[in-house]
Amino acid sequence: MSIASFVDSTSATPIAPPPRQGTWQRTYRQLLDEPVPGHALALEFLEQCLEQARELPCELPSRVEELTQWSRQHAQAVTEQYAAYLASRRAGAERRYFPHRSHALHFLRAVAPTKLVDGAWLYGTLPHWRDARMHALVRTYLEELGDGVPAQNHVLLYRRLLHTQGCDDLEALDDGLYRQGAIQLALGLACERYLPEIIGYNLGYEQPPLHLLISSFELNELGIDPYYFQLHVTIDNSATGHAAKAVQCVLDNLPVVGDAEAFYQRVRNGYRLGELGTGSTAVIEAFDLQHELLAMLERKRSVASQVHSDYCRIGGRTVNEWLGAEGDVAGFLDALQQHGWIRRDRDPANSRFWRLVQGEGAAMFGVFSPYEKQLLHDWIAGDWSQDEQTNPFRPRRPAQVSHLPGAATQGGELDRERRELQAQLAGLDPAGRERRLIELLAPAHHASAAGLAATRSFAALLQQAH
Numbered sequence: 001m002s003i004a005s006f007v008d009s010t011s012a013t014p015i016a017p018p019p020r021q022g023t024w025q026r027t028y029r030q031l032l033d034e035p036v037p038g039h040a041l042a043l044e045f046l047e048q049c050l051e052q053a054r055e056l057p058c059e060l061p062s063r064v065e066e067l068t069q070w071s072r073q074h075a076q077a078v079t080e081q082y083a084a085y086l087a088s089r090r091a092g093a094e095r096r097y098f099p100h101r102s103h104a105l106h107f108l109r110a111v112a113p114t115k116l117v118d119g120a121w122l123y124g125t126l127p128h129w130r131d132a133r134m135h136a137l138v139r140t141y142l143e144e145l146g147d148g149v150p151a152q153n154h155v156l157l158y159r160r161l162l163h164t165q166g167c168d169d170l171e172a173l174d175d176g177l178y179r180q181g182a183i184q185l186a187l188g189l190a191c192e193r194y195l196p197e198i199i200g201y202n203l204g205y206e207q208p209p210l211h212l213l214i215s216s217f218e219l220n221e222l223g224i225d226p227y228y229f230q231l232h233v234t235i236d237n238s239a240t241g242h243a244a245k246a247v248q249c250v251l252d253n254l255p256v257v258g259d260a261e262a263f264y265q266r267v268r269n270g271y272r273l274g275e276l277g278t279g280s281t282a283v284i285e286a287f288d289l290q291h292e293l294l295a296m297l298e299r300k301r302s303v304a305s306q307v308h309s310d311y312c313r314i315g316g317r318t319v320n321e322w323l324g325a326e327g328d329v330a331g332f333l334d335a336l337q338q339h340g341w342i343r344r345d346r347d348p349a350n351s352r353f354w355r356l357v358q359g360e361g362a363a364m365f366g367v368f369s370p371y372e373k374q375l376l377h378d379w380i381a382g383d384w385s386q387d388e389q390t391n392p393f394r395p396r397r398p399a400q401v402s403h404l405p406g407a408a409t410q411g412g413e414l415d416r417e418r419r420e421l422q423a424q425l426a427g428l429d430p431a432g433r434e435r436r437l438i439e440l441l442a443p444a445h446h447a448s449a450a451g452l453a454a455t456r457s458f459a460a461l462l463q464q465a466h
Contacts, residue, residue: 058268
């Protein structure tokens with residue numbers, strides 16, 4: 001599948017809505033669907049989050065004059081920690097984050113609500129692009145959008161990563177995983193009231209973290225394309241990248257007339273917002289293969305309890321009987337092991353149950369998604385998987401490559417949206433065209449065909465002006 005085709009096939013519905021949504025997920029989806037500056041829900045939600053953030057410690061220096069040095073020291077510390085990690089791997093240490101492929105895929109799914117609104121906190125800066133103080137923030141947002149080039153749009157890259165790994169079904173995600181994404185969306189709609197907090201949040205989010213480097217390295221070892229993560233390693237560098245721009249933006253916006261100290265304290269509180277919700281390392285540390293497998297099978301059980309024939313009995317019960325009652329999934333797995341259908345701690349190919357799921361003529365072909373099959377595979381493999389996946393410190397080339405060239409010129413229906421946008425813009429005055437472009441750069445739209453075209457036009461507008 002070309003990346004151009006992928007844009008067309010996925011842009012309409014970035015995330016399939018789950019049947020039941022928690023408070024943070026509802027906030028996330030409403031703000032995504034209603035990108036209205038000054039949105040009442042965004043303001044109320046942010047005030048609640050900021051009140052909690054004020055109680056958290058802050059690693060930023062207390063004096064703004066020390067900020068540049070702090071950022072450099074932070075980057076240096078991360079570099080040294082990563083060098084130590086690589087040295088330990090060369091000495092034979094196992095992967096720190098992802099012992100199994102299923103663990104890595106779980107991570108990709110769990111952080112998806114945040115990654116799929118990457119850069120959203122800066123959306124509200126776009127109308128202020130003529131203000132020199134906002135230029136770095138606007139440029140950062142456009143770079144998150146890849147300046148309209150599909151192969152560089154961060155959200156599109158992440159959607160493609162999920163799709164190619166077969167883990168783009170996000171229905172069962174925990175509500176807490178939507179909190180950071182909701183904060184980012186809310187900040188993007190609250191620029192007029194919370195600009196210092198946006199600047200502080202941006203400062204924190206653009207500092208390159210250690211977990212990004214390690215995740216990229218270990219995903220590559222597991223044959224999962226790490227380009228999305230590698231892109232953030234390079235673009236967020238502290239010398240000339242987003243990290244450096246984020247520091248400079250604090251200094252550029254520090255008031256000369258007025259209370260500079262109060263402004264900086266608001267910056268520090270915005271920085272603290274990044275500590276709310278479930279972060280990447282917490283997601284990684286919380287993974288439990290047995291728990292994830294049982295939860296997945298329980299979801300399957302609710303729709304599969306009466307679709308099996310009754311000729312096969314396991315432990316004296318039919319499959320329908322095993323799946324008919326809530327809470328029996330663990331017992332069913334035990335019965336499958338006791339009666340030889342599953343042989344743990346061996347190559348899964350030796351298990352009859354796995355051969356029903358995977359392989360030529362598999363009776364349950366299509367029942368499990370690639371991610372769900374990986375959970376089952378790694379659980380069956382157990383210690384065998386650990387032995388097989390001992391790393392010889394030879395990163396593998398990813399099976400698929402996301403960083404494809406920009407979309408070629410399309411024709412016919414594939415290009416209709418872009419052509420209609422051009423016609424629509426031609427009928428507007430300059431102010432109207434600018435407003436329409438900004439609307440299409442909203443987090444829910446910028447990865448669409450029209451959004452990508454609008455991003456290219458808006459980036460060209462900035463380039464001409466500067």
